[in-house]
Amino acid sequence: MHASPFTLHPQLLKDCFTLGDLELCRVLLMNNRLFPWVILVPRRPSLCEITDLTQKDSLKLMEEMVFVSRAMQTITHAQKMNIAALGNVVPQLHVHIIARFEKDAAWPRPVWGHGSEPYALEEGQTLAGKLQQALALTLTT
């Protein structure tokens, strides 16, 4: 009699490394070395819009957006953070948190549609490790 459990959309699973879970969100690192790019996915079933969250969860999402954004600013020394919930292609509610630089591949345009380039193994592991440490994440899934 339980609602369907949370499962990650297969496209997100394919495009990202899983870093771990915060209280509300699964934290993913997009496998794209062109932009330091984290994705937060609230671990609730059947969400498409921010308005689908309970009020309590929506406030928790903001807290986690701020927490992750601060960590990325500290780690990457970003010149600007871009934060967005779009979902036109992958319908599962997810929030992009992207560190931007005036010299990055898309500046000043948004990053979507600018292609991707996978991390070299060590490079991806290093950034993933720094983020896991800053966010106190451990992989349990």
Place this chain on the structure above:
Amino acid sequence: MHASPFTLHPQLLKDCFTLGDLELCRVLLMNNRLFPWVILVPRRPSLCEITDLTQKDSLKLMEEMVFVSRAMQTITHAQKMNIAALGNVVPQLHVHIIARFEKDAAWPRPVWGHGSEPYALEEGQTLAGKLQQALALTLTT
């Protein structure tokens, strides 16, 4: 001895109609008939990032994002909402809340960079009026 007051960035003033003020944010309607597009600007001086908000203001921002997003869904029957804080071009912290449709000019891509087409007078006034009514906004500025 006061901090500098809130003033709207001239680019936002130029591109948008002002609909009124919520508790935290000024509410703007982008003058672009290609997409129903509201912009929320927290009425605090010198903000660039969501992480620049106090914790209390960041939670209020989420409440107002949800409130405005719900109103736009009701008024426009949007198929998807896009919500984003980018700020690569206009540095003042502002949140885009955009109603998207599978038949719109940019679908499924994000709207930025897809040009704009100003509203016909009556068309813009009608949408602005519906939003003001739904959000209980009155113009005091």
